[in-house]
Amino acid sequence: xxxxxxxxxxxxxxxxxxxxxxxxxxxLMAGVGALSxxxxxxxxxxxxxxxxxxxxxxxxxxxxxxxNYYEFNDSxxxxxxxxxxxxxxxxxxxxxxxxxxxxxDIDDLLKQVQxxxxxxxxxxxxxxxxxxxxxxxxxxxxxxxxxxxxxAKYVVFETVQDKVAMPGLGxxxxxxxxxxxxxxxxAANDLAFMVTGLYGKPVPPQNGGPLRIALPWKYGFKSAKxxxxxxxxEKRPVTFWEGLQSREYGFWANVNPDVPHPRWSQxxxxxxxxxxxxxxxxxxxxxxxxxxxxxxxxxxxLFM
Ligand code: MTE
Numbered sequence: 348x349x350x351x352x353x354x355x356x357x358x359x360x361x362x363x364x365x366x367x368x369x370x371x372x373x374x375l376m377a378g379v380g381a382l383s384x385x386x387x388x389x390x391x392x393x394x395x396x397x398x399x400x401x402x403x404x405x406x407x408x409x410x411x412x413x414x415n416y417y418e419f420n421d422s423x424x425x426x427x428x429x430x431x432x433x434x435x436x437x438x439x440x441x442x443x444x445x446x447x448x449x450x451x452d453i454d455d456l457l458k459q460v461q462x463x464x465x466x467x468x469x470x471x472x473x474x475x476x477x478x479x480x481x482x483x484x485x486x487x488x489x490x491x492x493x494x495x496x497x498x499a500k501y502v503v504f505e506t507v508q509d510k511v512a513m514p515g516l517g518x519x520x521x522x523x524x525x526x527x528x529x530x531x532x533x534a535a536n537d538l539a540f541m542v543t544g545l546y547g548k549p550v551p552p553q554n555g556g557p558l559r560i561a562l563p564w565k566y567g568f569k570s571a572k573x574x575x576x577x578x579x580x581e582k583r584p585v586t587f588w589e590g591l592q593s594r595e596y597g598f599w600a601n602v603n604p605d606v607p608h609p610r611w612s613q614x615x616x617x618x619x620x621x622x623x624x625x626x627x628x629x630x631x632x633x634x635x636x637x638x639x640x641x642x643x644x645x646x647x648x649l650f651m
Contacts, residue, residue, distance in 0.1 A: 392463070392464055393464075394463075394464040394465055394466045394480060395463050395464065395465050397537075398465045398466060398467060398538075399466075400466045400467065400468050400478045401468075401632060402468070402478055402618075402625075403478065404466065404478050404479065404480065405477035405478050405479055405618065405619050405620050406620050407545075407546045409477065409619040409620040410477050410479045410545070410546075410554070410619065411426070411545065411546075411551055411553060411554060412424075412426055412553075413475075413619055414426070414429075414553045414554060415471065415473075415567065415568070416429060416515075416553060416555070416572060417515050417518075417521060417525070418506065418507075418508070418509075418513040418515045418516055418523070418525065419512075419513055419514065419515050419553075420514065420515050421515065421518075425553050426551075426553045428512070428513075428514065429512075429551070429552040429553035430552060431509075431511070431512035432507070432509055432512045432513070432552040432556075432573065433509075433512075434549070434552060434556050434557040435453075435454075435557070436452065437452070437453040437557050437558070437575075438450050438451065438452050438453065438575070439451050439453060439456065439558065439574060439575060439576065439577060440575065440576045440577070440578075441492075441493050441577055441578075442576070442577075442578050442579075443499065443503070443578035443579040443580050444495055444496040444498050444499040444579040444580060444581065445493045445494055445495050445496060445499070445579050446493075446494035446495075446496065447494070451492075453557055453558060456489075456492070457484075457543065459488075459492055460484035460488045460489070460492075460541075461484060461488065462482060462483060462484050462543065462544075463482070463483075463484070464480050464481065464482050464544075464547075465480070465481050465483070465540060465561075466478065466479070466480045466481075467479065467481055467540070467561055467563040468563055468631055468632055468633075469561070469563060469567055469570070470563075470566060470567060470602050470616055470627065470631045471566065471567040471568070472566040472567065472568055472596070472600070472608060472613075474611065474612075474613065474615065474616050474617055474627075475616065475617050475618075475619055476616040476617065476618055476619065476625075476627075477618065477619040477620075478618075479545060479546070480545070480546055480547070481540060481542045481544065481545060481550075481561050482542070482543055482544025482545065482547070482550075483540050483541045483542040483543045483544065483561070484540070484541050484543075485537065485539065485540060485541070486502075486529075486534050486535070486539035486540065486541055486560065487534075487535050487536075487537070487539070488541075489541055489577070490502075490531075490534060490535055493577065493579065495531065495579045496579070498581050499531055499579035499580065499581065500530065500531055500580065500581050500582075500583070501528050501529065501530055501531060501579070501580045501581070501582070501583050501584060502528060502529050502531055502534040502577060502578075502579060502580075503526060503527070503528045503576075503577070503578040503579070503580055503584045504526070504527045504528065504560060504571040504574050504576070504577055505524045505525070505526055505571070505574065505575060505576035505577075505578070506524050506525035506526075506571050506572055506573050506574060506575065507524075507573045507574075507575045508523055508524050520591075521587075521591065522587070522590055522591065524587075525571055525572070525587045526571075526584055526585070526586050526587050526590075527560070527568075527569050527570070527571040527586050527587065528580075528583065528584040528586055528598065529562070529569075530583075530640075531579075532640055533562075533637070533640055536636060536637060536640060537636060538562070538563060538564060538633055538636045538637060539560065539561075539562055540560065540561045540562075540563075541558060541559075541560055541561075542555065542558070542559045542560065542561050543556075543557060543558060552573070554572070555570070555571070555572025555573050555574075556573065557573070558573065558574045559571060559572040559573065559574060560574065563631055563633055564601060564602060564630040564631050564633040564634075564636065564637045565599075565600045565601055565602060565631075566600045566601075566602060568587075568588050568596065568600065569586075569600050583598060584598075586598055594609060595608060595609055595610070595651070596651065597648050597650075597651045599641075599644075599647060599648065599649045599650065599651075600650075600651060601630055601637075601641070601649050601650050602627060602628070602629070602630055602631040602650075603629055603630075603649075603650040603651075604626065604627035604628065604629065605629075606650040606651055608651070613627055614626065614627060615627055
């Protein structure tokens, strides 16, 4: 992502398919139903109707085979290597400024939360985008379980470091672990979603299984994968890409078509699969949920 030689929007010809039809919500649901009947997707509960993606789903084969996961490699083709990352047993350390720091098993955590499906748009800073059905639970539920102290201002996510499964951890270019973070009010907002599934199945390792986050109003790099540690802090963390190149990647990283990356425009995005180019929207189309969060942060560099 930070290396000039690689350009994420250059999707190989083999991955290009005819333009997907733009589906309205009814059409989209009909499409999901039809796929279920055809056996491509298991029967699933209807997605939360509060989050209408406004465009058709990306085909599963594209969303699960074109990935950014630098702990494996920096090529987008991580699927084969990622299968070596064991998904169970899996624990998450909850720590920092909370009532009782502790480690929680993922299956125990899942018993304490209410899961649902949400269809979200995803916009990578490299300008590719997808629309996928995630399964998971709101980050707000996790906050309740963690019981942060009043002094906690930020939530910090850390990704697993499995030196055997992840050859990228040996790369001298990066500073591991992959760290991401949110202000605590952002974390409590309705859109912030802990992901455990994708297309009605457990989220595969290449997409960040068994637990990742989805923050659809921010550039995709904020959505840390394979989370093993969640810490509550008073001080803003230095996040992975920010630490590598703060001129290009910031902490807030809210999507904004009018604020270009120093090396390319952010005005448009290319849909995975169809390769169609569409205009990018402020907050990736989620302004109604999150624009208010930043009213008091005008002095911050909110858009990169
Ligand atoms: N999380 C970890 N641990 N490592 C990564 O390299 N890449 C980020 C984000 N989360 C990344 C990560 C980037 S740049 C993007 S765009 C999304 O994951 C990609 O998610 P996807 O592969 O499910 O599309």
